[in-house]
Amino acid sequence: ASRLDGVEMAPPDPILGVSEAFKRDTSADKLNLGVGAYRTEELQPYVLKVVRKAEERMLAANENKEYLPIEGLASFRKATVELLLGADSPTIKEGRVACLQSLSGTGSLRIGAAFIAKFMPGAVAFISRPTWGNHKNIFADTGVEWREYSYFDPETIGLDFEGMIADLEAAPEGSVVVLHGCAHNPTGVDPTKEQWAKIADVIIAKNLVPFFDVAYQGFATGSLEEDAFAPRYFAERSIEFAVAQSYSKNLGLYAERVGAISWVLNDAGAADRVLSQMKRIARAVYSNPPVHGARIVSEVVGNEEMFEEWKGEMDMMAGRIKAVRQELYDALVKLEPNKDWSFVTKQIGMFSFTGMSPAQCDNMTNKHHIYMTRDGRLSLAGLSSSKCQYLAEAMIDSID
Ligand code: PLP
Numbered sequence: 001a002s003r004l005d006g007v008e009m010a011p012p013d014p015i016l017g018v019s020e021a022f023k024r025d026t027s028a029d030k031l032n033l034g035v036g037a038y039r040t041e042e043l044q045p046y047v048l049k050v051v052r053k054a055e056e057r058m059l060a061a062n063e064n065k066e067y068l069p070i071e072g073l074a075s076f077r078k079a080t081v082e083l084l085l086g087a088d089s090p091t092i093k094e095g096r097v098a099c100l101q102s103l104s105g106t107g108s109l110r111i112g113a114a115f116i117a118k119f120m121p122g123a124v125a126f127i128s129r130p131t132w133g134n135h136k137n138i139f140a141d142t143g144v145e146w147r148e149y150s151y152f153d154p155e156t157i158g159l160d161f162e163g164m165i166a167d168l169e170a171a172p173e174g175s176v177v178v179l180h181g182c183a184h185n186p187t188g189v190d191p192t193k194e195q196w197a198k199i200a201d202v203i204i205a206k207n208l209v210p211f212f213d214v215a216y217q218g219f220a221t222g223s224l225e226e227d228a229f230a231p232r233y234f235a236e237r238s239i240e241f242a243v244a245q246s247y248s249k250n251l252g253l254y255a256e257r258v259g260a261i262s263w264v265l266n267d268a269g270a271a272d273r274v275l276s277q278m279k280r281i282a283r284a285v286y287s288n289p290p291v292h293g294a295r296i297v298s299e300v301v302g303n304e305e306m307f308e309e310w311k312g313e314m315d316m317m318a319g320r321i322k323a324v325r326q327e328l329y330d331a332l333v334k335l336e337p338n339k340d341w342s343f344v345t346k347q348i349g350m351f352s353f354t355g356m357s358p359a360q361c362d363n364m365t366n367k368h369h370i371y372m373t374r375d376g377r378l379s380l381a382g383l384s385s386s387k388c389q390y391l392a393e394a395m396i397d398s399i400d
Contacts, residue, residue: 014133014373022371030369031387033378036185036350037254038317041384046317048252050309054299063295068288070279072101072260076294079301080245080260084214084228091235095268098275100282101260101289104253105215105246106134108261112211112242113142114281115261115274116176123209125176126168128152130375132185132213135178149177152187154355157343159189161198168202177203181214181243182227183349186377190220190348196230200237210234210241218250220348222318224311231264240265247297249350250314256293317381321350324383328352331392350381360398368394 012020018034031043040046071077077099081092091097102108116123125139128151139146149171150163168177179199184190191199203210212234217227234241246259263274282288300306329344344352356364356376364370370391372378383391 014375018371018373021365025369025371027369029390030371031382031391032371033380033382033391034371034373036249036379036381038249038252038321038350038381039384041320041386043382043384043387046252048310048313050300050306050313051251051253051296053306053309054296057299058292058295065291068101068291068294070283070288071099071275072289073291073294073298075298075302076101076258077260079298081262083217083224083301084231084243084245084262085235085264086225086228086232089232089235091264096265096271097262098265098271098278099260099262100275100278101258101294102244102282103286103289104248104257104259105213105244106138107257107286108244108246108259109135109138109213110142111261111278111281111285112244113138113144114285115242115263115278116211117142117144118281119277120174120176120209123174123176124172125178125211126171127178128164128180128184130186131178131180132215133373133375135213144176147171151184152189152353157189157353157355158346159191159195161191161195165198165202168199168208169206171206171208173207174209175206176209176211176242178211178213179230181212181217181230183216183220185215185349186351186373186375187353188347188349188351189353191230193229193233196233200234200239203234203239204237210239212241212243214243215246216249216349217245218311218314219318219321219350222315224250224314235264238266247293251297251300251310252317253293253296256296257290258293258297321380324380324385324388325352327385327388328380328383328392331388332395335392336396350379352378352380354378354395356395356399363398364394368397370394 022032081097081099125144125146126149127135129148149167150160153160212231218224220227243262248254265271300310332341354376358374361374
């Protein structure tokens with residue numbers, strides 16, 4: 001007996017639990033399309049060449065392992081805000097960005113949520129329906145009430161823009177709106193530039209506070225600049241916002257936990273004070289961030305040649321995903337020409353949001369050994385050319 005006998009088993013995580021089940025499957029056909037992690041055509045994890053190069057340089061420089069400041073590595077923070085807003089951004093030049101290096105996207109969102117709980121008491125966080133599953137945990141666990149806004153229209157497998165605008169207009173003044181900067185997870189559906197402009201209008205009119213989650217910069221279009229359109233545009237319009245950035249996907253630094261939480265504000269003094277309070281929060285959670293991944297980022301971004309190399313590798317990864325997207329589409333059309341499969345190629349980023357029901361997803365796993373989240377999301381980053389036909393057959397079998 002234990003004094004903790006009353007503790008119930010927590011449910012498996014809807015995304016990482018899929019990888020655990022995949023590992024237990026002994027079938028030779030098994031395919032892990034659950035977690036959003038890039039794999040090679042041979043379905044192996046991929047370490048970017050430019051990351052290895054940066055690590056070699058770091059080893060040669062024989063750097064120490066002293067604590068970083070609470071706010072993180074200065075060169076990393078500079079590179080990170082410049083990547084987001086552009087190196088010539090007036091917001092950066094005027095010292096109006098409060099940037100704290102944190103534990104990848106998740107930890108950055110968490111510090112942002114804790115800041116909201118502490119300094120914006122009563123503010124409700126609006127998240128898209130659907131969204132990345134962890135958003136709900138993050139806000140709930142920090143004591144920030146969350147509600148959903150309409151985002152996805154299953155009929156068109158596209159954006160429910162009118163529903164989204166109506167819900168934002170109805171949100172209480174001062175609410176936080178969580179927005180995916182690009183490559184919306186899980187739907188792969190992003191607003192157009194014109195739609196972002198209207199979203200900004202409502203945010204200004206209703207005095208809402210955007211909180212961008214930028215986990216896929218470079219993965220939507222293959223261009224770092226294009227994928228940062230929304231936050232750059234909001235900054236140009238002097239909208240104050242928070243933003244969580246991650247290097248898990250675009251630099252493949254999943255396990256290094258490299259990212260940042262920033263507030264982009266209209267006053268440099270406010271930015272200083274906000275940074276000091278985010279440091280206060282981080283100090284009591286993990287004290288200071290890890291150095292290794294931050295050094296990789298600052299090596300890569302700080303060196304012109306390596307930066308170009310990174311862009312090339314990002315383009316290669318985004319290109320491989322686009323290619324399997326097309327091959328999956330072709331295979332589906334060939335097998336079932338009377339169905340509209342255009343959503344497969346219309347969606348962007350790492351995922352395909354299929355509209356499959358939980359029962360159909362279970363069939364994919366139990367019968368075909370294809371592992372995916374039960375919201376109908378397939379990670380195309382884990383698909384190879386040679387498996388497209390197998391996947392298409394399984395999808396058609398499961399949907400019919
Ligand atoms: N936000 C979104 C929308 C994501 O899809 C992910 C990862 O899948 C993250 C944040 C955070 O990932 P990490 O904590 O590895 O940076």
